[in-house]
Amino acid sequence: MKFTIQKDLLLESIQHVMKAISSRVTIPILTGIKIEATNEGIKLTGSDSDISIESFIPTEENGIIHVENIQPGSIVVQSKYFPDIIRKLPLKTVEINTTDEFKVNIISGGSEFHLNGQDPNEYPQLPTLYTENSFTLTNTVLKELIKQTVYAVSTVETRPILTGVNMTLKEERLNFVATDSHRLASRHLPINLADNQLNFNSVVIPGKSLVELNKIIDENDETTSISVTENQILFQTKNLYFLSRLLDGNYPETSRLIPDQSKTTILTKTKELLNAIDRASLLARENKNNVVKLETKSDNRLEISGHTPEVGQVIEEVNSESVEGEDLKISFSAKYMLDALKIIESDNVKIEFTGAMRPFIIKPENDEDILQLILPVRTF
Amino acid sequence: MLKWYPKNGRIIFHLDMNSFYASVEAAYNPELKGKPLAIAGNPEERRGIIVTSSYEARAKGVRTTMPLWQAKKLCPELIVLPPNFDRYRQASSEIFKIMAEITPIVQPVSIDEGYLDITECYDLGPPWEIAERLQQRIKNELDLPCSIGIAPNKFLAKMASDMKKPMGITILRKRDLPEKLWPLDIEEMYGVGQKTAEKLHKLDVYKIGDLVEADQFQLKRILGVNGERLQQRAKGIDTSPVDPDAIYDFKSIGNSETLREDTTDDTTIAKLLRRLSQKVAIRLARKEVVAETLQIMIRYYNRKTITRSITKDEYLAQEDEIFAVASELFDTNWNGEPIRLLGVTAQNLVEKEQAIEQLNLFNYQEHLQDEAIQNVIDELSTKYGKNPFKKIKDQVNNDTPTTSFQKDFLDDFKQ
Numbered sequence: 001m002k003f004t005i006q007k008d009l010l011l012e013s014i015q016h017v018m019k020a021i022s023s024r025v026t027i028p029i030l031t032g033i034k035i036e037a038t039n040e041g042i043k044l045t046g047s048d049s050d051i052s053i054e055s056f057i058p059t060e061e062n063g064i065i066h067v068e069n070i071q072p073g074s075i076v077v078q079s080k081y082f083p084d085i086i087r088k089l090p091l092k093t094v095e096i097n098t099t100d101e102f103k104v105n106i107i108s109g110g111s112e113f114h115l116n117g118q119d120p121n122e123y124p125q126l127p128t129l130y131t132e133n134s135f136t137l138t139n140t141v142l143k144e145l146i147k148q149t150v151y152a153v154s155t156v157e158t159r160p161i162l163t164g165v166n167m168t169l170k171e172e173r174l175n176f177v178a179t180d181s182h183r184l185a186s187r188h189l190p191i192n193l194a195d196n197q198l199n200f201n202s203v204v205i206p207g208k209s210l211v212e213l214n215k216i217i218d219e220n221d222e223t224t225s226i227s228v229t230e231n232q233i234l235f236q237t238k239n240l241y242f243l244s245r246l247l248d249g250n251y252p253e254t255s256r257l258i259p260d261q262s263k264t265t266i267l268t269k270t271k272e273l274l275n276a277i278d279r280a281s282l283l284a285r286e287n288k289n290n291v292v293k294l295e296t297k298s299d300n301r302l303e304i305s306g307h308t309p310e311v312g313q314v315i316e317e318v319n320s321e322s323v324e325g326e327d328l329k330i331s332f333s334a335k336y337m338l339d340a341l342k343i344i345e346s347d348n349v350k351i352e353f354t355g356a357m358r359p360f361i362i363k364p365e366n367d368e369d370i371l372q373l374i375l376p377v378r379t380f
Numbered sequence: 381m382l383k384w385y386p387k388n389g390r391i392i393f394h395l396d397m398n399s400f401y402a403s404v405e406a407a408y409n410p411e412l413k414g415k416p417l418a419i420a421g422n423p424e425e426r427r428g429i430i431v432t433s434s435y436e437a438r439a440k441g442v443r444t445t446m447p448l449w450q451a452k453k454l455c456p457e458l459i460v461l462p463p464n465f466d467r468y469r470q471a472s473s474e475i476f477k478i479m480a481e482i483t484p485i486v487q488p489v490s491i492d493e494g495y496l497d498i499t500e501c502y503d504l505g506p507p508w509e510i511a512e513r514l515q516q517r518i519k520n521e522l523d524l525p526c527s528i529g530i531a532p533n534k535f536l537a538k539m540a541s542d543m544k545k546p547m548g549i550t551i552l553r554k555r556d557l558p559e560k561l562w563p564l565d566i567e568e569m570y571g572v573g574q575k576t577a578e579k580l581h582k583l584d585v586y587k588i589g590d591l592v593e594a595d596q597f598q599l600k601r602i603l604g605v606n607g608e609r610l611q612q613r614a615k616g617i618d619t620s621p622v623d624p625d626a627i628y629d630f631k632s633i634g635n636s637e638t639l640r641e642d643t644t645d646d647t648t649i650a651k652l653l654r655r656l657s658q659k660v661a662i663r664l665a666r667k668e669v670v671a672e673t674l675q676i677m678i679r680y681y682n683r684k685t686i687t688r689s690i691t692k693d694e695y696l697a698q699e700d701e702i703f704a705v706a707s708e709l710f711d712t713n714w715n716g717e718p719i720r721l722l723g724v725t726a727q728n729l730v731e732k733e734q735a736i737e738q739l740n741l742f743n744y745q746e747h748l749q750d751e752a753i754q755n756v757i758d759e760l761s762t763k764y765g766k767n768p769f770k771k772i773k774d775q776v777n778n779d780t781p782t783t784s785f786q787k788d789f790l791d792d793f794k795q
Contacts, residue, residue: 181741257741291736309734333738357748359741375739 001073002097003037005057006066007089007108010042013055014083016240017046019212020053021079027124032076034123035096042067045126046079051209052126053216054241069095074120077104085113126243129234133200134227135174135191139217139237142224145176146214148187148343148370153207154180164204166251177254178207183336184254184359184373185343200228204251209233209244216240258373259359262352264296264328267365268320270349273302274341276316280306281334283314291377292334296323306334321348330356332376337362340372384506385499391507391530392622393496394537395479395514398525398546400492402434404471405461407523416440417459420448431463435546468492471522478517482510487622493541495534497622511549519547535618536561538570554616561616562589571610579603588614633667634675634725635659642681642718649719653706654699656724661699669729670695674702676709677723688713689727695735696726 017033025031025048034045041058059067075098086094089108097105098117106113137145146165154162159181166177169191177186213235217224227234228246235242280292284306295303300323307313330353341349346364353360362372385391397403401419406412416437421428428448440455452458472491479486482504485497504510511528518524527548529540539561540552552560567577569588579602585591591599591614599607612618635656643649653676664671674696675689688709696702706724 179741182738184741252742254741331736357739358744359739373741375741375744377736377738379736 001035001037001075002069002071002095003042004068004093004095005042007086007092007094009057009066010094011083011086013042013044013057014086016055016216017044017053018079018083019216020046020048020051022048023080025049029076029118029122030124031079032118032123033079033082034074034076034120036074036120037067037070038072039070045123047124047126049124050206050245051212052241052243053212054126056239056241058239071097073098075102075104076118076120076123077115078117081115085115127232129227129229129232129243133229134225136223136225137189139220139222139224141189142226142235143214143217143219145174145187145189146210149176149178149185150207150210150214151339151343152178152180152183152185152372156180161204161247161249161251163208164206164247164251165210166202166204168202169200177251179254179373182333182375183340184258185340186254186371186373188369202251203228203233204247204249205233206244206247209242213242213244216242257359258371259352259354259361262325262354262361264323264325264353266296266302266320266324266351266353267322267348268302268318268351270341270344270347270364272318273320273349274338276304276318277334277337277341280304280314280316281338282306283308283311284334290334291331292337293329293331295329296327325353328353328356330360330376331379332360332374336374340374343370343372385502386532389532390497390499391501391532392534392537393498393507393511393514394529394531394534394541395475395494395496396527396529396541396545397475397492398527399432399434399438400471400524401432401463401468402437403524404467405464406434407471408467412459415459416442416455416457417461418442418448418451419463420451420460421462433458471524474522475518475524475526478514478521482514485622485624487624495537495622508549508551515547515549533616533618534620534622535570535613536616539564542568542570557616558589561614562587562592564588566591569610569614571606571613576603576606576610631729632675632725632727633660633663633669633671633729634723635663636677636721636723638721639719642720644716644718649710649722650707652722653710653724654703656722657703657706658699660724660726661697661702664697664726664729667729668732670697670732670735671702671726672696672728672730673726674705674709675723675725675727676706676713677721677725678710678714678719679721679723680715681718681720683720685721686713687723689725691728693738695730695737697732702726 014033021031021033023031027049030047030049036043036045039059041056044055046053057066059065059070085106089106090111091109094106094108099105102117102119104115104117106115149165153165157163162180168175168177172191174189174191175186177184179185217237217240222237225236227236231246233244233246277292281290284290284292292304292306295305297303300320302318302320302323304316304318305314340362344362344364346367348365350363350365351360356376357378359373359375362374364370402417405417405419414436416434418433418437419431421431430442430444430446430448430451432444433442437451437455437458442451442455442458448460468491476486476488476494479494479496483496483498483501487495489495498507498510501510507530511530515526515528518526525546527541527545527550529537529542529550529552531537531540531552532554536552540550543550543560564587566572566580566585566588569591572580580591583594583598583602585594591611594611596608596611599611603610637652637656639648639652672695673689673691675687677685677687679685690705690709692705696705702724
């Protein structure tokens with residue numbers, strides 16, 4: 001194998017596949033990066049057997065040559081050293097070639113590295129997905145869906161299924177739901193299925209996979225094709241192939257747990273509320289769960305307070321647009337509230353409460369597709 | 381009066397009730413006075429040991445922790461009563477109230493002893509007069525005897541109160557040490573148990589005076605920091621303050637119980653765990669705290685003892701919750717061998733006021749029942765000015781015999 005490649009492109013691809021590589025894998029060769037050269041281009045592969053990522057650098061794109069002097073072949077290089085070596089090379093191009101004994105030579109200007117590689121035939125074959133179950137989303141929308149839900153997945157393994165985002169397809173709507181059982185985030189997306197033959201209705205994608213995917217795909221109008229099989233999901237863009245295992249098990253039914261009527265409804269400026277809670281939480285950080293209290297006052301005023309006995313207390317007043325319904329006193333985690341408000345892009349946020357011991361709902365004004373829910377804390 | 385009080389330094393009382401449980405029983409039933417009396421757990425069971433006895437019984441050789449049958453052998457006319465903890469608690473609470481009238485600096489140590497710092501009490505007269513009045517008041521109002529030690533620090537006060545019983549008042553000054561303290565056997569020194577005494581014997585320390593002379597480095601080598609502290613005390617130095625809040629620095633609340641016989645029987649074990657959980661729950665409620673962590677102790681037939689604990693996301697307070705967690709811990713850690721003793725301890729306690737529990741999407745509806753009840757209570761409380769309801773669970777009889785001392789009730793005297 002031999003080729004000469006633009007250093008920046010190679011580095012970008014390396015960074016993509018590194019997202020799938022873990023030092024704690026059961027198959028040692030998976031700590032390496034597989035490099036394959038063909039006359040069409042260079043393909044890099046990284047995998048921890050839960051996530052597998054392939055990144056492709058075409059020989060030529062829009063008349064610009066990326067790769068030259070290709071002699072087809074393949075090798076596995078150690079991911080511990082390879083990325084740093086490439087990053088620090090002196091020139092803009094790098095030549096990579098291999099010997100018969102799986103030695104890799106990396107040459108750029110006056111710099112020459114000779115690395116021990118591994119036999120590419122020992123690298124596990126990635127499963128290829130043959131499925132009719134696919135649909136496309138623009139990258140911008142896909143990133144939005146991920147950003148609006150994945151923050152709410154559980155980070156502890158006590159209920160493994162909750163570490164994933166539940167993707168369902170129902171009545172021409174694509175739904176993403178995530179919950180760690182203390183808060184929940186959901187996003188709906190109308191989807192036109194007229195020319196698609198989708199037949200999955202509920203899968204659970206590991207939150208970690210979506211976080212990594214979100215880092216790799218750029219925010220643009222290009223599309224990602226999403227294919228689903230029984231136990232894997234594939235996200236495919238022009239030069240990227242992102243395969244993730246799905247989580248086993250049934251995702252809990254959450255829709256019936258979401259209150260459908262409210263007793264107190266608040267409409268208020270998103271930024272103002274966010275800043276007030278952020279400040280109130282400064283003095284609530286010491287207490288467990290970072291709890292702040294919200295109380296409705298007359299004239300559409302809200303009072304937000306935080307308090308730690310040894311430290312002191314803070315009272316924030318927010319003039320909201322409107323407060324309808326019963327008076328309310330409720331305590332909740334400032335962190336959960338901030339996470340939720342950060343997702344809201346509209347100027348005004350609507351919060352619907354049904355009582356101090358029940359979950360409350362946070363929505364952008366005039367948008368029924370985003371819903372976030374937070375469980376309050378109970379005081380003894 | 382100031383001349384009786386030191387310019388620097390302090391005056392500390394240690395008040396020690398004389399054979400407290402037996403004296404309380406005699407105060408309730410004067411016919412018992414002057415008779416050999418012992419308080420013991422259930423006479424039929426293994427835990428039927430002497431908890432305390434009157435001086436008349438002690439004269440016959442009856443000792444605390446002696447099995448009942450042995451005591452009866454030594455003193456056939458011995459009157460044995462089961463413990464009546466409500467009475468002792470009530471009496472104790474009265475005693476501490478009387479102490480608190482002298483100074484707010486009262487540190488309860490157990491149900492029947494406490495320290496007072498009377499350094500600032502020169503308005504009340506010389507120290508021994510204060511002590512005499514205190515002793516007389518407890519005698520007149522409660523019909524209970526006590527001994528009081530007066531000294532410049534807690535350790536010496538404690539040693540002093542032990543020197544004359546019953547109804548003694550002993551003053552122990554620093555200049556008295558060579559005569560009154562140092563000739564005592566090392567075993568009589570407060571803070572020296574059997575194990576420590578054995579270690580000290582190896583350094584040829586048999587009297588408290590020997591400890592004063594002992595080599596500092598050797599002491600530190602065999603007893604660590606404690607060796608140093610004991611030597612300081614033997615020299616009459618103890619800087620620890622009388623801390624009224626010391627008793628509130630509780631880190632855990634636990635109960636344990638020895639089984640009648642070693643067992644592997646699931647039902648017996650479950651019953652005991654349930655009983656211990658209930659006791660712990662009652663004590664948590666009394667203290668108005670909730671726990672983050674639960675620990676169980678299993679002692680096997682061969683005295684091998686293990687403790688295992690688990691910290692939960694949700695606070696533990698209710699008997700059912702504690703029992704569930706205790707059972708879970710037990711099931712995962714029991715090796716199947718016969719068990720002699722079980723213990724359940726709630727740890728990492730948090731005051732209810734500061735305890736908050738993040739509700740869970742999948743079970744918040746279970747809490748809603750509480751919410752409905754709470755709303756009604758709030759409403760009626762507003763109407764009638766006071767919570768007209770009492771939780772039935774609070775009325776559970778907690779007067780079961782136990783030899784472990786629980787200090788929770790001492791909160792009362794402060795209020």
